[in-house]
Amino acid sequence: MKFKEDSRYRRANREAVISLGMYVLFFAWWYFTAYGLGSGDPAGYSYVFGLPSWFFYSCIVGYIGISLVVWAVVRLFFSEDSIEGTDPDGTEGSQG
Amino acid sequence: MNNMNMILPLAIYLVLVFAVAVWGKRAAAKTSDAKGFLEEYFLGGRSMGGFVLAMAVITTYTSASSFVGGPGVAYKLGLGWILLAMIQVPTAFLTLGVLGKKFAIVSRKVNAVTITEYLRARYKNELVVVIASLAILVFFMASMLAQFIGGARLFQTVTGYPYLVGLIIFGITVVIYTTVGGFRAVVITDTIQGCVMICASVALLWAVVSAGGGMEKIMAVLRETDPALLTPTGPGNAIPRPFILSFWVLVGFAVLGLPQTTQKCLGFRDARSMNNGMIIGTFVVGFLMLTMHLVGALGRAVLPGIEVGDLAVPTITVKLLSPFWAGVFIAGPLAAIMSTVDSMLIISSAAIVKDLYHHHAVKKNLPVTPEKLGRMSLIVTAVIGAIVFLAALRPPSLLVWINLFAFGGLEAVFFWPTVLGLYWKRANAAGALLSMTVGCGTFFWLMIGKIQVGGTHQIVPTIVAALAAFILGSYIGKKPDEETLAAFWGRE
Numbered sequence: 001m002k003f004k005e006d007s008r009y010r011r012a013n014r015e016a017v018i019s020l021g022m023y024v025l026f027f028a029w030w031y032f033t034a035y036g037l038g039s040g041d042p043a044g045y046s047y048v049f050g051l052p053s054w055f056f057y058s059c060i061v062g063y064i065g066i067s068l069v070v071w072a073v074v075r076l077f078f079s080e081d082s083i084e085g086t087d088p089d090g091t092e093g094s095q096g
Numbered sequence: 097m098n099n100m101n102m103i104l105p106l107a108i109y110l111v112l113v114f115a116v117a118v119w120g121k122r123a124a125a126k127t128s129d130a131k132g133f134l135e136e137y138f139l140g141g142r143s144m145g146g147f148v149l150a151m152a153v154i155t156t157y158t159s160a161s162s163f164v165g166g167p168g169v170a171y172k173l174g175l176g177w178i179l180l181a182m183i184q185v186p187t188a189f190l191t192l193g194v195l196g197k198k199f200a201i202v203s204r205k206v207n208a209v210t211i212t213e214y215l216r217a218r219y220k221n222e223l224v225v226v227i228a229s230l231a232i233l234v235f236f237m238a239s240m241l242a243q244f245i246g247g248a249r250l251f252q253t254v255t256g257y258p259y260l261v262g263l264i265i266f267g268i269t270v271v272i273y274t275t276v277g278g279f280r281a282v283v284i285t286d287t288i289q290g291c292v293m294i295c296a297s298v299a300l301l302w303a304v305v306s307a308g309g310g311m312e313k314i315m316a317v318l319r320e321t322d323p324a325l326l327t328p329t330g331p332g333n334a335i336p337r338p339f340i341l342s343f344w345v346l347v348g349f350a351v352l353g354l355p356q357t358t359q360k361c362l363g364f365r366d367a368r369s370m371n372n373g374m375i376i377g378t379f380v381v382g383f384l385m386l387t388m389h390l391v392g393a394l395g396r397a398v399l400p401g402i403e404v405g406d407l408a409v410p411t412i413t414v415k416l417l418s419p420f421w422a423g424v425f426i427a428g429p430l431a432a433i434m435s436t437v438d439s440m441l442i443i444s445s446a447a448i449v450k451d452l453y454h455h456h457a458v459k460k461n462l463p464v465t466p467e468k469l470g471r472m473s474l475i476v477t478a479v480i481g482a483i484v485f486l487a488a489l490r491p492p493s494l495l496v497w498i499n500l501f502a503f504g505g506l507e508a509v510f511f512w513p514t515v516l517g518l519y520w521k522r523a524n525a526a527g528a529l530l531s532m533t534v535g536c537g538t539f540f541w542l543m544i545g546k547i548q549v550g551g552t553h554q555i556v557p558t559i560v561a562a563l564a565a566f567i568l569g570s571y572i573g574k575k576p577d578e579e580t581l582a583a584f585w586g587r588e
Contacts, residue, residue, distance in 0.1 A: 019193025042323035050311030085204035087587035
């Protein structure tokens with residue numbers, strides 16, 4: 001390729017992969033808590049705060065948990081650099 | 097008299113929305129050229145901050161189905177349907193995290209104001225543009241119609257006023273403020289509507305839980321009614337696993353194809369806005385899904401015996417809340433509806449004015465003044481709104497069907513061309529064309545024939561077929577030229 005690639009795309013791609021990672025994490029939590037705890041006979045369910053435990057962990061803890069994970073991950077790993085059309089620091093990009 | 101009490105908060109709310117839209121219009125930057133006008137009217141001058149961005153994505157995504165249809169099913173099927181609704185929690189962070197930053201940079205590089213313009217710049221193919229514009233117009237009109245009908249019926253059920261009155265009140269409101277204020281009015285009103293939706297859902301859930309004598313008591317009643325209401329699979333295995341898992345596609349990652357939400361990725365101010373949008377959006381969408389669907393599921397214990405699912409939420413509202421608070425609540429779903437319709441309306445208008453008219457005018461060197469474009473944008477927005485409004489006067493009875501069809505259809509057309517255009521350099525026009533036609537064709541064929549593969553929703557084989565078509569087409573067609581690649585991936 002003749003042109004030099006926009007150095008910000010490496011970070012953008014990494015952030016996209018991290019987002020997908022959080023998505024997979026949420027899916028795994030959702031799936032295993034719901035069907036792991038909730039597959040048996042409802043007569044044998046345990047309850048947390050009045051709710052069946054599978055529901056409590058999958059839907060309530062899962063939701064609050066992923067909100068916190070997104071908050072922490074975005075604050076820690078997502079850049080707040082320029083998104084303008086021109087790459088501002090193209091010279092450093094090749095070294096990453 | 098009771099009805100008047102109910103109308104009052106609603107009237108105040110609608111006036112407020114109007115006022116804000118007009119104020120947003122005033123706040124709009126003055127533009128002196130045609131390009132500036134289009135970027136302002138259709139994209140608010142790319143000025144959205146984090147909170148507004150989050151609300152704009154979320155409220156556009158949450159429609160009548162999240163407020164009325166979904167909770168209605170939860171009423172019938174119990175907690176399992178809430179589990180299904182929670183699949184939508186990642187909508188905001190997935191859309192913004194996967195597409196946001198790259199879309200923002202790319203759209204500035206190639207000056208794209210709409211998704212269709214991005215597709216035009218990436219694939220350099222008129223047929224791609226025509227199919228994209230047509231898909232947007234047809235599917236958006238169908239969805240807007242369904243939203244209008246849903247809203248008017250809801251209004252009728254709760255207030256007792258005729259269908260027509262509700263349709264006129266909120267239908268005309270949304271068409272006028274969108275026409276006058278453009279994208280800026282859309283996102284500002286979306287933000288207010290998001291807040292109204294949150295308040296409404298909290299008020300109703302609180303009313304349900306206290307009427308039922310607390311959570312433990314409600315669960316005991318549900319267990320007595322039918323123990324399966326407490327399971328992830330629902331009564332009579334109504335929510336089997338392959339079915340619920342395919343919602344991870346339909347309302348899961350395939351939402352990356354919905355032009356009404358992905359378009360918001362072009363409109364935020366800076367990276368900080370996007371990062372904040374991911375955090376706030378995730379929190380808000382999960383909150384709305386959880387509270388509203390809990391209202392439906394728990395409502396079964398408080399007010400049993402509602403036969404039609406769509407009537408569950410309106411009935412619970414009227415029975416449990418005083419007229420004034422019912423009026424406040426009803427603003428919630430109406431807000432959900434209006435905030436979905438306004439985005440679709442502005443994008444439909446952009447499809448005609450920007451993607452089709454302005455592009456050809458520029459190509460043929462026709463003189464295009466901001467005044468002319470301004471007049472035209474206003475007229476086109478108003479006309480599309482009027483068409484949908486008139487269609488809703490004599491509604492066809494297939495509300496849910498049309499809506500689901502449009503949702504999956506948009507994903508079938510836009511998902512791979514949008515995502516792969518950003519992330520795969522080999523992606524080209526042949527791939528995009530093949531993916532759009534095969535995807536859409538497969539989806540229609542499977543839906544109409546009610547054909548299911550392995551118990552999954554039709555969207556699953558559709559997305560797979562569209563991917564295969566995209567890859568095949570891309571390797572058959574020519575590599576994208578150096579100029580396109582440099583425009584998208586280069587530094588300038």
